[in-house]
Amino acid sequence: MRGRGSLVAGAFAALLFTALAIPPPAGAQDDSKPVDRIYSHAQIDVQKALDAMNAFATDRLPTLDGFVKANANTLDHFENPHYQLHIDVESQGISQTLVSVSAKITAWYVSDDAGHSEYVAIPSNGRLENDFLDRLTIYLAKGGGAPFPGGAPVGDLPGGGSGGAAASPGKSPPPSPSAGVGGAAGTGAPPLVKSSDPAVLGSEIATIRSQREAVEAEERKTQEKIAELTDVSKNQKFLSTIAVVRTSQTPVFADADETSKVLFHADPDDEFEMTDGRNGFVHVKLENGAMGWIQIDRLRRSTDEDDADAAGNSNFTTANEEIKTFDGDWPPLKGKPTLFVFAQPSRKMTEGTLGQSQLQFAKQVFVDGYREANHTDEPAAGVVVVFLGEKGGVAAASLSDIRRWRDGFLTDKAFLERCSLDPPDSFRDTPKP
Numbered sequence: 001m002r003g004r005g006s007l008v009a010g011a012f013a014a015l016l017f018t019a020l021a022i023p024p025p026a027g028a029q030d031d032s033k034p035v036d037r038i039y040s041h042a043q044i045d046v047q048k049a050l051d052a053m054n055a056f057a058t059d060r061l062p063t064l065d066g067f068v069k070a071n072a073n074t075l076d077h078f079e080n081p082h083y084q085l086h087i088d089v090e091s092q093g094i095s096q097t098l099v100s101v102s103a104k105i106t107a108w109y110v111s112d113d114a115g116h117s118e119y120v121a122i123p124s125n126g127r128l129e130n131d132f133l134d135r136l137t138i139y140l141a142k143g144g145g146a147p148f149p150g151g152a153p154v155g156d157l158p159g160g161g162s163g164g165a166a167a168s169p170g171k172s173p174p175p176s177p178s179a180g181v182g183g184a185a186g187t188g189a190p191p192l193v194k195s196s197d198p199a200v201l202g203s204e205i206a207t208i209r210s211q212r213e214a215v216e217a218e219e220r221k222t223q224e225k226i227a228e229l230t231d232v233s234k235n236q237k238f239l240s241t242i243a244v245v246r247t248s249q250t251p252v253f254a255d256a257d258e259t260s261k262v263l264f265h266a267d268p269d270d271e272f273e274m275t276d277g278r279n280g281f282v283h284v285k286l287e288n289g290a291m292g293w294i295q296i297d298r299l300r301r302s303t304d305e306d307d308a309d310a311a312g313n314s315n316f317t318t319a320n321e322e323i324k325t326f327d328g329d330w331p332p333l334k335g336k337p338t339l340f341v342f343a344q345p346s347r348k349m350t351e352g353t354l355g356q357s358q359l360q361f362a363k364q365v366f367v368d369g370y371r372e373a374n375h376t377d378e379p380a381a382g383v384v385v386v387f388l389g390e391k392g393g394v395a396a397a398s399l400s401d402i403r404r405w406r407d408g409f410l411t412d413k414a415f416l417e418r419c420s421l422d423p424p425d426s427f428r429d430t431p432k433p
Contacts, residue, residue, distance in 0.1 A: 034102035035129035256281035336381035362395035393426025
């Protein structure tokens with residue numbers, strides 16, 4: 001779709017949150033800031049510790065609450081949260097290393113419309129970054145890397161946060177009385193912790209237990225997702241075995257032979273399930289449980305639709321587009337904001353081809369309009385194509401039906417039966433005399 005100034009491309013996630021009256025915590029604009037800390041270890045020792053801790057892996061969060069900048073109502077719409085740490089290591093001299101950490105948190109946003117659900121990024125509140133730096137502190141203190149004698153003790157940057165000045169070698173701010181194991185950035189240098197400290201051991205046991213429960217829950221969700229995708233795959237496979245009649249008065253034979261008995265004549269867009277084929281015929285199942293044979297060249301192929309779409313696009317031009325309320329009586333769109341596209345023939349066409357050309361062009365506009373409606377901040381419940389010219393006609397479809405048809409869950413025939421084609425003759429070719 002081109003040439004409509006009133007439809008401005010916008011962020012899809014923003015449209016979702018606006019429609020749900022939920023402040024958008026997610027999306028591309030992640031304002032999380034990295035957290036910095038200085039360690040009195042050589043850069044190579046810190047790097048080895050990070051590798052041993054598998055610090056760069058993607059891990060699952062058991063919950064988003066307490067880890068992101070979002071309110072409780074918003075968090076109810078998210079599932080399957082994960083995070084990955086981005087870690088920069090910079091040498092501050094032979095006895096000091098600056099570690100900067102930022103967390104990228106993603107989760108599956110569950111929309112009321114399943115077709116609008118998607119993965120989004122959510123700004124971190126800094127807890128993951130500080131927790132990781134605390135664990136790195138403990139790891140190095142237990143012997144993951146030997147500190148340099150006389151170097152700066154393990155601690156945060158003065159003042160906490162990113163961009164603070166590095167502590168001078170041999171000097172450090174006094175530890176806060178309230179700072180325990182792994183104090184947050186800005187609370188002072190956390191004390192060195194022995195591996196036998198009961199508080200540390202208890203915390204590690206709780207962490208392992210939480211991780212195990214998260215893995216088990218994730219495995220259950222994975223199995224459910226596999227079962228769901230398996231059902232979809234079976235449905236898609238079924239749709240790929242559907243034969244759609246292309247020409248009128250198509251004979252259905254009793255055998256794969258033109259001289260065999262004609263059981264009946266099928267109409268355009270009639271659908272049959274195919275089982276096999278031979279000699280230029282396909283074997284199809286009939287409604288009464290019997291079997292029949294149809295010549296392959298009487299069936300519609302994907303290339304036929306592609307050629308028709310290309311021809312339809314070259315036959316019409318878009319005169320105007322706008323979103324306005326649908327004031328007709330068709331229930332799916334009545335009283336709802338709708339994308340109206342006004343089209344007119346770009347060349348002279350005969351009555352014998354104009355109807356099908358209008359239908360093919362309308363189908364293409366439906367697909368383009370669906371794509372455009374999902375990338376704009378102006379809501380639309382459907383697409384209406386108004387044809388100007390001698391034959392005229394109005395074709396309308398809801399966005400939900402367009403999506404199901406586009407994704408293969410509705411056949412052409414089923415989709416068109418759910419559309420409004422007014423009058424129907426405007427979308428059928430006039431038979432030759």
